[in-house]
Amino acid sequence: YVYSRPPPWSDTLPTIFVITPTYTRPVQKAELTRLANTFLHVQNLHWVVVEDSPRRTNLVSNLLEKAGLNFTHLNVETPKSLKLGLSWIPSHTPRGTLQRNLGLHWLRDSFSNTAPPEGVVYFADDDNTYSLELFEEMRYTRRVSVWPVAFVGGLRYESPKVSPSGKVVGWKTVFDPNRPFAIDMAGFAISIKLILEKPQASFKLEGVKGGYQETSLLKDLVTMDGLEPKAANCTKVLVWHTRTERPTLVNEGKRGFTDPRVEV
Amino acid sequence: NEELWVQSVLEMPKRRDILAIVLIVLPWTLLITVWHQSTIAPLLAVHKDDGGDSRRDLAAGLDSKEYCLSDRDIVEVVRTEYVYTRPPPWSDTLPTIHVITPTYSRPVQKAELTRLANTLLHVPNLHWILVEDSQRRTALVTRLLRDTGLNYTHLNVETPRNYKLRGDMRDPRIPRGTMQRNLALRWLRETFNKNNSQPGIVYFADDDNTYSLELFEEMRSTRKVSVWPVAFVGGLRYEAPKVNAAGKVYGWKTVFDPHRPFAIDMAGFAVNLRLILQRSQAYFKLRGVKGGYQESSLLRELVTLNDLEPKAANCTKILVWHTRTEKPVLVNEGKKGFTDPNVEI
Numbered sequence: 001y002v003y004s005r006p007p008p009w010s011d012t013l014p015t016i017f018v019i020t021p022t023y024t025r026p027v028q029k030a031e032l033t034r035l036a037n038t039f040l041h042v043q044n045l046h047w048v049v050v051e052d053s054p055r056r057t058n059l060v061s062n063l064l065e066k067a068g069l070n071f072t073h074l075n076v077e078t079p080k081s082l083k084l085g086l087s088w089i090p091s092h093t094p095r096g097t098l099q100r101n102l103g104l105h106w107l108r109d110s111f112s113n114t115a116p117p118e119g120v121v122y123f124a125d126d127d128n129t130y131s132l133e134l135f136e137e138m139r140y141t142r143r144v145s146v147w148p149v150a151f152v153g154g155l156r157y158e159s160p161k162v163s164p165s166g167k168v169v170g171w172k173t174v175f176d177p178n179r180p181f182a183i184d185m186a187g188f189a190i191s192i193k194l195i196l197e198k199p200q201a202s203f204k205l206e207g208v209k210g211g212y213q214e215t216s217l218l219k220d221l222v223t224m225d226g227l228e229p230k231a232a233n234c235t236k237v238l239v240w241h242t243r244t245e246r247p248t249l250v251n252e253g254k255r256g257f258t259d260p261r262v263e264v
Numbered sequence: 265n266e267e268l269w270v271q272s273v274l275e276m277p278k279r280r281d282i283l284a285i286v287l288i289v290l291p292w293t294l295l296i297t298v299w300h301q302s303t304i305a306p307l308l309a310v311h312k313d314d315g316g317d318s319r320r321d322l323a324a325g326l327d328s329k330e331y332c333l334s335d336r337d338i339v340e341v342v343r344t345e346y347v348y349t350r351p352p353p354w355s356d357t358l359p360t361i362h363v364i365t366p367t368y369s370r371p372v373q374k375a376e377l378t379r380l381a382n383t384l385l386h387v388p389n390l391h392w393i394l395v396e397d398s399q400r401r402t403a404l405v406t407r408l409l410r411d412t413g414l415n416y417t418h419l420n421v422e423t424p425r426n427y428k429l430r431g432d433m434r435d436p437r438i439p440r441g442t443m444q445r446n447l448a449l450r451w452l453r454e455t456f457n458k459n460n461s462q463p464g465i466v467y468f469a470d471d472d473n474t475y476s477l478e479l480f481e482e483m484r485s486t487r488k489v490s491v492w493p494v495a496f497v498g499g500l501r502y503e504a505p506k507v508n509a510a511g512k513v514y515g516w517k518t519v520f521d522p523h524r525p526f527a528i529d530m531a532g533f534a535v536n537l538r539l540i541l542q543r544s545q546a547y548f549k550l551r552g553v554k555g556g557y558q559e560s561s562l563l564r565e566l567v568t569l570n571d572l573e574p575k576a577a578n579c580t581k582i583l584v585w586h587t588r589t590e591k592p593v594l595v596n597e598g599k600k601g602f603t604d605p606n607v608e609i
Contacts, residue, residue, distance in 0.1 A: 005348070040386060131378050150375070151371070155602055236607070237608065241592075242372060242376075242590075243590040245588040247588075251520065253519075264496075264502055264582050264585070
């Protein structure tokens with residue numbers, strides 16, 4: 001027996017396409033490393049990494065090659081005008097939007113609507129924390145499935161409200177619970193079939209109020225009562241919206257102390 | 265009529281026979297067809313029986329070797345299956361890596377331990393020693409450890425609170441994690457006999473750092489104490505040992521106090537278990553330790569600069585990052601709490 005990482009591909013298991021926008025900053029390699037270490041346990045996972053950059057960087061290319069995962073490496077640069085984001089105006093382009101849309105575009109280019117593969121799309125930011133159980137929960141999504149997410153909305157977790165009959169009827173949030181989809185990016189997955197059926201559905205680029213990004217996509221795909229609650233009817237937390245501190249680099253000084261050729 | 269009756273009687277057993285034959289043969293046909301088209305992609309190798317080497321060859325490489333076989337040669341057919349288990353199967357030849365992780369309760373604890381476990385689950389022959397800073401082993405950590413499937417030991421010791429300071433504050437004079445790491449060292453010394461211990465390596469891994477899988481393979485060959493660079497410590501992109509052309513450590517590439525005996529972060533070294541067992545009085549100093557000197561307080565009792573083994577391509581590669589996780593904003597819980605406290609995060 002040879003220990004295989006990732007697990008051998010299966011012809012019968014639906015594929016999980018994970019779309020991760022990423023951008024260059026000191027902790028990028030660390031984030032992608034520990035994320036890859038998690039994904040390497042998940043069967044039939046295809047990682048779509050989309051860099052916010054004019055070119056695909058060596059750092060990410062090399063990491064993806066070495067990891068051994070099934071992957072697609074894309075890039076699209078957020079224009080400076082959008083990046084600067086006049087944050088005193090309540091609407092702006094949230095980070096990662098162009099990259100996630102490119103990921104969706106690649107899926108629609110790669111697969112035909114007439115013979116869609118069995119699978120789901122999941123948006124996984126590179127600094128969150130994912131349990132292995134989460135991926136098995138989302139694998140058999142028929143249209144759009146949802147579950148709780150920790151550390152969002154100023155709460156221990158936000159979660160869909162599920163009726164005794166197992167239907168989503170609202171949102172347990174403090175921040176704007178009346179949003180059509182008061183849910184974090186990490187709290188839902190969409191079946192490939194649905195993505196391919198509705199080729200116009202994308203994240204809205206501009207004029208999106210804070211907290212409405214997810215809605216801008218989901219409203220074109222599904223209605224609330226069509227949602228499938230997972231994680232024991234949305235009572236278990238299987239994903240955490242963790243954020244990584246920016247490292248202190250004061251001692252690098254003006255000219256830099258460490259060797260810049262050593263990749264961090 | 266009689267003739268017809270006799271004829272039909274003769275025919276019936278025939279039909280029954282045919283049915284019986286079909287019912288017996290069909291499953292076997294299906295089985296053989298499916299076995300042939302198995303998606304496991306087996307490697308069938310036919311080779312001479314030349315002792316134990318053949319099996320190892322197959323596991324390491326993926327080639328099927330073909331030899332010329334005479335009629336009288338013994339043929340052994342071995343099939344390699346690619347399996348996935350979590351963690352990987354235990355090996356009799358690899359030294360065990362004992363990973364000592366102090367941990368404490370706070371909102372992000374379960375997230376940190378989850379993603380750390382996801383990394384450790386890839387490392388063969390790993391033994392996780394998780395030491396809680398608490399009065400009792402908590403249900404959260406107990407459940408998490410059990411559910412991972414990892415080889416583990418679950419300990420706890422509470423850092424004394426200094427009640428003279430505001431309320432329930434941990435005594436700030438004792439660096440965090442010290443008592444927990446020391447408890448693990450004591451456990452190792454009580455559990456393993458220095459005369460017949462199985463080969464092992466001891467590594468201190470905090471629950472919020474990031475570890476590459478390559479790091480664990482680098483430390484496995486530690487003879488006394490091995491060292492390597494660590495990212496995001498000392499106010500730098502990374503700190504690293506200085507290694508000369510002869511492959512010996514002769515100093516420390518740091519801005520903060522490079523003249524410390526061991527100017528290295530907790531995550532930047534590993535110690536051979538034998539050494540831990542031999543120097544049974546070597547512990548992290550509890551009190552009176554200057555900032556940045558905790559690692560020295562242990563290492564000076566174990567090894568000299570000269571004996572350090574540089575890893576990670578003579579300390580030129582980064583295989584571990586001292587990441588820190590932000591404290592989550594929980595303002596909207598308010599005074600009485602909004603979310604269900606029975607839901608574990």
